[in-house]
Amino acid sequence: MTRVAVLLSLGKHPASGRSRRAGLDARALELALDLARGMPDAEVRAVHAGDPANEALRDYLGMGIETLDVLDVAPGHDPVSALAGFLRAGRFDLVLCGMRAEAGEGSGMVPYLIAETLEYAVVCDAAAIACAEVGARVVQALPRGRRREVTVVLPAVVAVNAAAYPARAPAFARSRRGRIAVHPAKVCEDAYLAACETRPWRALPKRMALASGVSAAERMKALTEVKAGEGHLLVHPSPEDAAKAIYDYLIEKRILQARGSKEEGG
Structure with a gap:
C-alpha cells in the first residue's frame, strides 16, 4: 500500500481577509485524490497544523476526504517538528504540499525543512504526478511554459506549483459530513516569527x-x-x-x- 500525506494550510481572501483554503495546498490535495483513483491500494491522509476550530478547514473536507487530521498548534509556534513527527510515525511514502503558504511567514521553507528532518527526497514546482515502477513521475513546471518530467524514488516530498490542475469546488454536504480528528502536538515557539514586525501590506x-x-x-x-x-x-x-x-x-x-x-x- 502506498501511503500519501497532504499538508494543508489556511489562506486569506485578498479582499475580505477571511480564512479560506490555500490555493496551492488545495491543488496538492486534488493531485493526491487523482493519484488515488489510479492506484486502488493508495491511502490519502490530509494533515493540518493549527487551530482545529477554524471553520475554513471544512472546505478541504468538502473536496471528498472523510477525515482531516489536525495537529493542535497554537499561533506563533513552529509547526515543522509536529508535522515531521506525525509523518514519521505514519511511515508515509509520499508527502504533497503547496510551494508556500498564503498567510503567516510564507517563506516556502516548510517542504524543505520536513524533507531534511525525515531525510526524504524533495521535488519542487510540480504540476502533475503519476506512479512509476521505481517511485513516482513528477512533471515540473519551468519558466516560459516549459515542462520537465523527473522520476523520484520514494519516500519523497513534492511541492506543488500553481500550474497544477485547479482544485474542485468544495461540496457543502461533504464538508458537513467530514470529520476533524484532533491530535495533540509538542511544538516550540517560533523565535524568528516573534522577532519579526508584522504590518499591513502596501503596494x-x-x-x-x-x-x-x-x-x-x-x-x-x-x-x-x-x-x-x-x-x-x-x-x-x-x-x-x-x-x-x-x-x-x-x-x-x-x-x-x-x-x-x-x-x-x-
Missing part, C-alpha cells in the same frame, strides 16, 4: 515605462539624455529645492497628479 511603487523595441544603448541614452530646452541643472541644492525639482518632474511626466486637480471624466 510597491511602479517602475517608469521604458521604450520597447530598441537596443539597450538607445534605452540607456533615452534615460540619461537631456534634450534641449528640457530640465535644468542643480548644483548642491538644498533638500527643499531638490524635492521640489523631483516633484515638478513627476507632475510634468504625469506620474503624479497635481494637488487640487482632477482628470477629465474622473
Whole structure:
C-alpha cells in the first residue's frame, strides 16, 4: 500500500481577509485524490497544523476526504517538528504540499525543512504526478511554459506549483459530513516569527515605462539624455529645492497628479 500525506494550510481572501483554503495546498490535495483513483491500494491522509476550530478547514473536507487530521498548534509556534513527527510515525511514502503558504511567514521553507528532518527526497514546482515502477513521475513546471518530467524514488516530498490542475469546488454536504480528528502536538515557539514586525501590506511603487523595441544603448541614452530646452541643472541644492525639482518632474511626466486637480471624466 502506498501511503500519501497532504499538508494543508489556511489562506486569506485578498479582499475580505477571511480564512479560506490555500490555493496551492488545495491543488496538492486534488493531485493526491487523482493519484488515488489510479492506484486502488493508495491511502490519502490530509494533515493540518493549527487551530482545529477554524471553520475554513471544512472546505478541504468538502473536496471528498472523510477525515482531516489536525495537529493542535497554537499561533506563533513552529509547526515543522509536529508535522515531521506525525509523518514519521505514519511511515508515509509520499508527502504533497503547496510551494508556500498564503498567510503567516510564507517563506516556502516548510517542504524543505520536513524533507531534511525525515531525510526524504524533495521535488519542487510540480504540476502533475503519476506512479512509476521505481517511485513516482513528477512533471515540473519551468519558466516560459516549459515542462520537465523527473522520476523520484520514494519516500519523497513534492511541492506543488500553481500550474497544477485547479482544485474542485468544495461540496457543502461533504464538508458537513467530514470529520476533524484532533491530535495533540509538542511544538516550540517560533523565535524568528516573534522577532519579526508584522504590518499591513502596501503596494510597491511602479517602475517608469521604458521604450520597447530598441537596443539597450538607445534605452540607456533615452534615460540619461537631456534634450534641449528640457530640465535644468542643480548644483548642491538644498533638500527643499531638490524635492521640489523631483516633484515638478513627476507632475510634468504625469506620474503624479497635481494637488487640487482632477482628470477629465474622473
